[in-house]
Amino acid sequence: TLTPAAEVLGQNRVLKEIEKGTIDVTWTMTDKEREERLLPIRVPLFKGLFGWRMMFINEQNLAHLSQLKTLDDLKHIYFLQGQDWPDTKILRDNGLVVSTSLDLEFLFVMLDRGRGDLFPRSILEIKDEYAVFKNQMPLAVLPQLMLKYKSPIYFFFNKNDPEIAKAVNKGLKIMRETGEFDELFYQYNGEIIKNAHLHDKIVIELRNYDLPRLTPVNDKSLWLSFDKVP
Numbered sequence: 001t002l003t004p005a006a007e008v009l010g011q012n013r014v015l016k017e018i019e020k021g022t023i024d025v026t027w028t029m030t031d032k033e034r035e036e037r038l039l040p041i042r043v044p045l046f047k048g049l050f051g052w053r054m055m056f057i058n059e060q061n062l063a064h065l066s067q068l069k070t071l072d073d074l075k076h077i078y079f080l081q082g083q084d085w086p087d088t089k090i091l092r093d094n095g096l097v098v099s100t101s102l103d104l105e106f107l108f109v110m111l112d113r114g115r116g117d118l119f120p121r122s123i124l125e126i127k128d129e130y131a132v133f134k135n136q137m138p139l140a141v142l143p144q145l146m147l148k149y150k151s152p153i154y155f156f157f158n159k160n161d162p163e164i165a166k167a168v169n170k171g172l173k174i175m176r177e178t179g180e181f182d183e184l185f186y187q188y189n190g191e192i193i194k195n196a197h198l199h200d201k202i203v204i205e206l207r208n209y210d211l212p213r214l215t216p217v218n219d220k221s222l223w224l225s226f227d228k229v230p
Contacts, residue, residue, distance in 0.1 A: 012084045018158050029151050031086040031210040039159045041169045042216055044152035047224040051151035053120035059140035068145055071204050080107045080116035094206045112137035120147055123196045149206040194230045
């Protein structure tokens with residue numbers, strides 16, 4: 001039986017609750033610290049797409065920000081991210097300046113008030129969030145540029161109670177072998193990927209220095225690559 005948590009919790013709080021055993025599972029981006037504290041199943045649930053990042057901007061800055069083309073250009077721009085998101089460290093480790101908030105909504109307020117220039121979001125998030133926030137501020141998506149870095153989203157469990165993790169791992173293995181995993185992935189995400197027009201973007205690859213050593217980066221069946229994008 002799947003029972004959602006009674007309240008919406010920040011990422012760090014969820015991880016603490018799993019450590020305590022009050023929550024059984026979450027799915028979130030991995031990093032070295034999280035894999036030390038919790039038990040991951042190393043199957044990227046979104047084939048790495050949470051590291052494919054388009055960027056919200058204040059539409060009033062479109063002319064200026066449309067000139068950005070390189071990583072060096074981005075080092076003179078202010079980014080916005082969640083305070084407890086692994087993405088924040090990835091951006092900073094690549095020499096980018098990041099302002100943070102614990103609250104997603106307030107990050108849009110910061111963008112509106114000019115307290116940041118670029119707010120990267122996964123291509124799986126950006127359309128829905130644009131629909132929610134476009135009437136609250138002059139919101140736009142940077143048209144020419146996107147970021148890309150390795151950032152798998154895994155299921156995480158309590159290290160001291162591995163039985164549920166074993167069952168889920170077995171289920172994922174069966175789904176991958178039968179093709180059901182890819183079927184579901186494209187059923188829910190295929191149209192979003194197609195409509196993002198990724199081949200029209202300049203792609204700036206960032207390095208994730210906090211990627212754990214056991215990340216299955218060489219198993220191509222687990223990741224979406226640009227040559228498979230329609």
